[in-house]
Amino acid sequence: MIKKLFTRKDFIESLKKAGDSYKIFVPVKEGDFHNFRPLDQETRPSLDFQNTRLSAKSVVYPQSERMFECITDPEAPEKGVLKEAEKDYTPRAIVGIRPCDAQSFHIVKKNFDNAEYRDPWWVRRFESTVLVGLGCSEPCPTCFCTSVGGGPFQEEFLDAILYELGDEYLVKAITPKGGDFLSKLTGGADADDASMKKAGALATGAAEKMTSTLPSDKLKDKKVNDLFKAPFWEDVAFSCINCGTCTFLCPTCWCFDIQDEVHGKQADRIRNWDTCMSPLFTLEGSGHNPREKKLQRVRQRFMHKLKYYVDKYDNGVQCSGCGRCVRYCPVNIDIRKVAGLMNEF
Ligand code: SF4
Ligand code: SF4
Numbered sequence: 539m540i541k542k543l544f545t546r547k548d549f550i551e552s553l554k555k556a557g558d559s560y561k562i563f564v565p566v567k568e569g570d571f572h573n574f575r576p577l578d579q580e581t582r583p584s585l586d587f588q589n590t591r592l593s594a595k596s597v598v599y600p601q602s603e604r605m606f607e608c609i610t611d612p613e614a615p616e617k618g619v620l621k622e623a624e625k626d627y628t629p630r631a632i633v634g635i636r637p638c639d640a641q642s643f644h645i646v647k648k649n650f651d652n653a654e655y656r657d658p659w660w661v662r663r664f665e666s667t668v669l670v671g672l673g674c675s676e677p678c679p680t681c682f683c684t685s686v687g688g689g690p691f692q693e694e695f696l697d698a699i700l701y702e703l704g705d706e707y708l709v710k711a712i713t714p715k716g717g718d719f720l721s722k723l724t725g726g727a728d729a730d731d732a733s734m735k736k737a738g739a740l741a742t743g744a745a746e747k748m749t750s751t752l753p754s755d756k757l758k759d760k761k762v763n764d765l766f767k768a769p770f771w772e773d774v775a776f777s778c779i780n781c782g783t784c785t786f787l788c789p790t791c792w793c794f795d796i797q798d799e800v801h802g803k804q805a806d807r808i809r810n811w812d813t814c815m816s817p818l819f820t821l822e823g824s825g826h827n828p829r830e831k832k833l834q835r836v837r838q839r840f841m842h843k844l845k846y847y848v849d850k851y852d853n854g855v856q857c858s859g860c861g862r863c864v865r866y867c868p869v870n871i872d873i874r875k876v877a878g879l880m881n882e883f
Contacts, residue, residue: 540711542726543733549707549726550583553633556722560668561630563597565590574632585634585702588678589860593639593789594632595646598663602810605659605796611803623806625659631668631719633700638683638858640669640695642789645858648851649792668719670709671696673737675744680861682874685751687854691741701737708737752874753881754855757848760883765845766837770879775836777869778815784863784871785813785839790856793819814838840876 544552553562557577564583566575571591575581604623609616643664650660674681674690683689693699697716701708708729711717785791795812798805812819815836820829829835847856857873864872 540709540717540720541729541734542709542720542723543703543729544707544709544723544726546585546705546707549709549723552723552725553577553583554579555724556631556719559629559722560719561628563594563630563632565634574634577633583634585672585700588674588676589636589639589681589862591862591866592787593642593860593862594635595639595642595789597630597632598643598667599646599650599660599792599811602808603659604806605809606807608805609803610800610805614803620807625662627662627666629666629668630663631670633670634672635669635696636674636860637671637690637692637696637699638674638681638688638860639789640671641683641688641692641858642860643669644695645790645853645856646792648847648853652851668697668715669695670716670719671699673699673701673741673744675702675740677744677748678861678865679750680864681748681859682750682752682861683859684745684748686754686857686859688858690744690748701740703733703736703740706733708733710737750861750874752855752857752859752877754844754848754877756881757844757855757877760845760880762841762845762849765841765880765883768880768883770883771833771837774840774871774876774879775833778832778836778871779869780815780817780832780835781868782813782815783866783868785815786811787862787866788857789860789862790843790858795819814842836871840873840880843873844877844880 562577563574564577565572565587567584572587573590573592574594606620607623608618608620611617650657677690693712697713698711698720709720711720793812793814794809796809798807817830821827829838843856
C-alpha cells in the first residue's frame, strides 16, 4: 500500500494534475467557513479547518437531482414517456473529508442499499467516490465521534488518509480504491519510519483529546412507545424554531421530497433534500398533517436517529458525532443531552 510524504504545496499541485482522471472535491475557505468545492486550476484548497460547515454528502447525494424527464409537447412522438434523466457517475474523490463524515456515508448506506431497497443512483455514485480523509488532530469540543463508533483518525470508512505533519502531509492508502487514486499523484517521497511514528503519535494524542460523548448504550433496550410518550419532549422542543438547520447540515439525514416541474415543453421529476422539521414534510393532500405540532417533529428527528434506526439496522445510532447540529442550532438544542434523556428514561 502506498505511503508517501508530500510538502503541502506539492500535494495540492499533484492533486490538480490528478484532476484529469477524477473529479476532485476539496475544502475551500468561504468567509468564516469551509465547504467542499470542485478542484480546478483556480481553486485554492484550504486544509486548515476543524470541519466544513456543510458535509460532503451532496457529492454523492445532490441537494436537487433530476430523476426522470419527459416531453410534454403534444406533437412529439415521445410525448408523456418518462425516461431516466442523464446522471454523472464520473470517478470522484473527496479529499480532506473528516473520518466522521466518511462514516456518515456508511450509516446512510443502510437506508439506500439494503436487502429490501436499493437506490441505484446513490449506490453508483458512492461506488464511484474515493474518500481521502484528513485525520482530525484538534477535535472540536462539540465532536463526539469516539462514542458513536468512530475516531479522529479512524481508517475503517476511508479509502486513504492524510496526516498533517508540520509542513508535510503523510498520505496513506487504506483500500485498493484509495491506492488507485494515490497512484495518480505524482511527486512525493516514500514515507520513512520516523514519519509513520509521528503519525501514530498524532492519532493517539487526538483520541485522548476527545472527551465529549453521546450516551446510547441502553437505547436498544427501551420500548419505542415508552420513549415516544416520555414527558421530556415538551421541554426538548420548547425552544426549537423549526429552522431545519440541524437536518440540512447533518451528513446522516437523508430525507427527500419528489416534485414534478414543467418548463416549456419539458417536464422533470426532481428529488430534493427535505426536512422532518418542516410542517410541510408530512402535510398530506387531504390537509391532514400527522405531525402538525412542533413537539411531534422534534421528537421524530431524535426518535429516528436514536431509536428507530437503532432498532431497524442494528448499526448503532444514525449519527457520526460530527457535532454540526450542536454547533449551529440557533437555540442550542444538543443531541448529546437528548440522547442522555432517552438513554436514562
Ligand atoms: S437547528 Fe435547532 S432550532 Fe433549528 S430546527 Fe434544528 S433543533 Fe430546531
Ligand atoms: S445528528 Fe448532529 S452530530 Fe450527529 S451526524 Fe447529524 S449533524 Fe452530526
